[in-house]
Every structure is written in structure tokens, then in C-alpha cells.
Amino acid sequence: MKNASKELADEYRRLGGRRIAVIDDNLGSSREWDGDPPEAARFWNEHVAVLSDRERRDVETFLPSLNDESDEPAPH
Numbered sequence: 001m002k003n004a005s006k007e008l009a010d011e012y013r014r015l016g017g018r019r020i021a022v023i024d025d026n027l028g029s030s031r032e033w034d035g036d037p038p039e040a041a042r043f044w045n046e047h048v049a050v051l052s053d054r055e056r057r058d059v060e061t062f063l064p065s066l067n068d069e070s071d072e073p074a075p076h
Contacts, residue, residue, distance in 0.1 A: 015037065018040070021063040023065060
């Protein structure tokens with residue numbers, strides 16, 4: 001079964017996206033700590049930022065989590 005939110009998150013990460021999911025009290029958001037490469041930033045702005053709040057939160061749940069250090073992107 002395809003999951004559009006996971007596919008968006010995976011493509012964003014494949015492009016070098018560095019956002020980290022922040023899930024607190026079942027409310028999700030993402031933080032951009034280090035800045036994204038241009039391709040990842042453009043992808044986020046064109047495909048994720050334009051989604052409804054609910055759809056964007058769904059994508060963010062597939063990003064590495066601030067609460068799970070094993071999924072954090074490697075430092076550069």
C-alpha cells in the first residue's frame with residue numbers, strides 16, 4: 001500500500017533535507033536546524049509546505065524525530 005506522506009518525506013530526505021520532527025503531546029511540527037540544500041528546500045516549499053496542516057503533520061511524522069537520536073541526520 002502506498003503512503004503519499006511517507007513518499008514525500010522519503011524524497012525530501014533523499015534530496016538532503018535536514019528537518020527534524022518534533023512531536024509533543026500529539027502535536028507535530030518540524031524544525032530546520034542546519035538549513036536544507038537548495039533542492040530539498042525547494043521540494044519542501046513546493047510539495048509539503050503547501051499541504052493542509054494535517055497533511056503536513058502526516059509528512060513530518062515520517063521525518064527523523066528529535067526524540068529518537070538514532071534517526072537524527074549525521075552531523076556534517
